[in-house]
Amino acid sequence: MAHAHSSHAPSDKYYVPHSSPWPIFGSVALFTMMCGVALWLNHVAAGPWLSTLGLLALIVMFAGWFGNVISESESRLYNDAVDRSFRMGMMWFIFSEVMFFAAFFGALFYARQFSIPWLGGEGVKVFTNLLLWNNYENAWPTNGPEAVGGTFEVIPALGLPAINTALLLTSGVTLTIAHHALKAGNRKMLNIFLAATFLLGFLFIFLQAEEYIHAYTELNLTLHSGVYGSTFFLLTGFHGFHVTIGAIMLAVIWFRCLKGHFTPTNHFAFEGVAWYWHFVDVVWLILFVFVYWL
Known part of the structure; x- marks a missing residue:
């Protein structure tokens, strides 16, 4: 994301990354967190723990996904x-x-x-x-x-x-x-x-x-x-x-x-x-x- 154009990235090509686990990982994290919140609102004991687990997984997803984007940017893959x-x-x-x-x-x-x-x-x-x-x-x-x-x-x-x-x-x-x-x-x-x-x-x-x-x-x-x-x-x-x-x-x-x-x-x-x-x-x-x- 830092360097949008470089001689290392062809100007007529759009960089498409290889398969990534982060979209499905993030979806599971969001689903877990929302289920936990729903249980929490209905006074189920597992609700706070489940929502916290989902939130932590979401933080891991953000860190990992943005880390990949930064690495791709610094590798001059973007145009x-x-x-x-x-x-x-x-x-x-x-x-x-x-x-x-x-x-x-x-x-x-x-x-x-x-x-x-x-x-x-x-x-x-x-x-x-x-x-x-x-x-x-x-x-x-x-x-x-x-x-x-x-x-x-x-x-x-x-x-x-x-x-x-x-x-x-x-x-x-x-x-x-x-x-x-x-x-x-x-x-x-x-x-x-x-x-x-x-x-x-x-x-x-x-x-x-x-x-x-x-x-x-x-x-x-x-x-x-x-x-x-x-x-x-x-x-x-x-x-x-x-x-x-x-x-x-x-x-x-x-x-x-x-x-x-x-x-x-x-x-x-x-x-x-x-x-x-x-x-x-x-x-x-x-x-x-x-x-x-x-």
């Missing part, structure tokens, strides 16, 4: 056609991630703009309020009718969320500097600013964990706190998961840079991870505005 396919694949992957978060933002929007006003008797839905939830008030944030999960407090936007926003925005700047350093052939600056980027990412995760502990132990804000609690933790939790994956990928790219991988003109693996990181930054900005601020 411009392969590079284009990598770019198209990454674009479609990020598009799928956009749709993933759009579903959760859509749930948040629907709850705030439609469900809660209807339950509160706004507009033509006044009978919904009278017949189903009399005296329920249209307000946000809400734990829903009958105060599902008990009363709770929200996390102020100008606390840890604002600090995490600054961290992610700064990480976007350091990653851009690292990218320009790579294109300029400045390996020292590349390594320094790339390391700063993934360290900022891990610091973000640490502070988000602190925020969750504070929410659960002191604010009574949990997944069971009605529609606000569920949408809050789904959006912030999945985003935190994406930051974790992105920081790990940046760390792997950093180790590859230390080993001398990538050139100023051929470094799609770096660019692909950079696209993903900037996407994560943009999602956080939207999340910060609509979940914490408004």
Whole structure:
């Protein structure tokens, strides 16, 4: 993935690897993990163990498969056609991630703009309020009718969320500097600013964990706190998961840079991870505005 074009790879040939065990291995790992999660949700004792086994197998698959891709790249087996396919694949992957978060933002929007006003008797839905939830008030944030999960407090936007926003925005700047350093052939600056980027990412995760502990132990804000609690933790939790994956990928790219991988003109693996990181930054900005601020 590092060198998309080389004299070692014919320009009119598309590299197709020999048979690989990783697709079937990954399928078995995913199936095992999903079965374990299903059993876990149904309170079967073997569920946590099975899901953990599937997750570990999935990690092995990622490490092995990406290791093969890196080896093929460093062996100069890829050409411009392969590079284009990598770019198209990454674009479609990020598009799928956009749709993933759009579903959760859509749930948040629907709850705030439609469900809660209807339950509160706004507009033509006044009978919904009278017949189903009399005296329920249209307000946000809400734990829903009958105060599902008990009363709770929200996390102020100008606390840890604002600090995490600054961290992610700064990480976007350091990653851009690292990218320009790579294109300029400045390996020292590349390594320094790339390391700063993934360290900022891990610091973000640490502070988000602190925020969750504070929410659960002191604010009574949990997944069971009605529609606000569920949408809050789904959006912030999945985003935190994406930051974790992105920081790990940046760390792997950093180790590859230390080993001398990538050139100023051929470094799609770096660019692909950079696209993903900037996407994560943009999602956080939207999340910060609509979940914490408004």
